[in-house]
Amino acid sequence: LITLIAALLLSYLTGAIPFGLLFGRMVGKDVRDEGSGNIGATNVNRVLGKKLGILTLLCDVAKGFFPVFVASILLPMGDNWELFVGLCGLAAVLGHMFSIYLGFKGGKGVATALGVFLFFSPWAICIALIIFIAVVGVSGFVSAGSLAAAGMIPFLILMLGGSFSTFFCAAVIAVLIWIKHSSNIARLRRGEEKSWKTKGAQ
Numbered sequence: 001l002i003t004l005i006a007a008l009l010l011s012y013l014t015g016a017i018p019f020g021l022l023f024g025r026m027v028g029k030d031v032r033d034e035g036s037g038n039i040g041a042t043n044v045n046r047v048l049g050k051k052l053g054i055l056t057l058l059c060d061v062a063k064g065f066f067p068v069f070v071a072s073i074l075l076p077m078g079d080n081w082e083l084f085v086g087l088c089g090l091a092a093v094l095g096h097m098f099s100i101y102l103g104f105k106g107g108k109g110v111a112t113a114l115g116v117f118l119f120f121s122p123w124a125i126c127i128a129l130i131i132f133i134a135v136v137g138v139s140g141f142v143s144a145g146s147l148a149a150a151g152m153i154p155f156l157i158l159m160l161g162g163s164f165s166t167f168f169c170a171a172v173i174a175v176l177i178w179i180k181h182s183s184n185i186a187r188l189r190r191g192e193e194k195s196w197k198t199k200g201a202q
């Protein structure tokens, strides 16, 4: 039990590292003050440019992948192994969304969730990625692609033979991603969401 609690805590603290904000600070900008105000890769790309956007994406994906990868090695194999590793993934995503370093505020969890499910079900992520690219390509909105991919991922995991515990963690993460996108959903409904290519304030 101590091992599990330590793994959950370390996953949370890793997920909580706000890479987008840190890269912004390095160039003297606060991404929370510009664009959508989000610390995720989309807004870093919008505010700081492509290079730092891609770097943020990679780091945010890594901070989802590594906690579950390390937990899968450290946690003892047993009946609840998949559930425990999944909960570490959930902890990493919660860290990103409600970061202790940012007064329990944070990002929308898409890239970190991508890292988590890259570990559990690379094939589900492949299909989710195709859905994401298709929706962003047609609509021009990263948020719409994120919402579609996140909504599909629990079902993709089930269809590809994932365990119920993995499905459960994916479903909780998907709901959290949708909740974190409430301002995007409101903008999409009003027809005011900005294309991912649009720079500057919104």
Ligand code: NKO
Pocket (backbone or CB within 6 Å): 036, 037, 038, 040, 041, 042, 043, 057, 108, 109, 110, 111, 113, 114, 117, 125, 128, 129, 132, 142, 143, 144, 146, 147, 149, 150, 153, 173, 174, 184
């Ligand atoms: O600034 O509010 P904004 O417009 O930035 O940002 C909305 C956006 C926030 O998310 C991000 C993360 C960037 C993700 C980009 C590419 C990731 C490819 C997604 C593949 C789909 C896998 C999703 C699995 C979720 C469970 O939405």
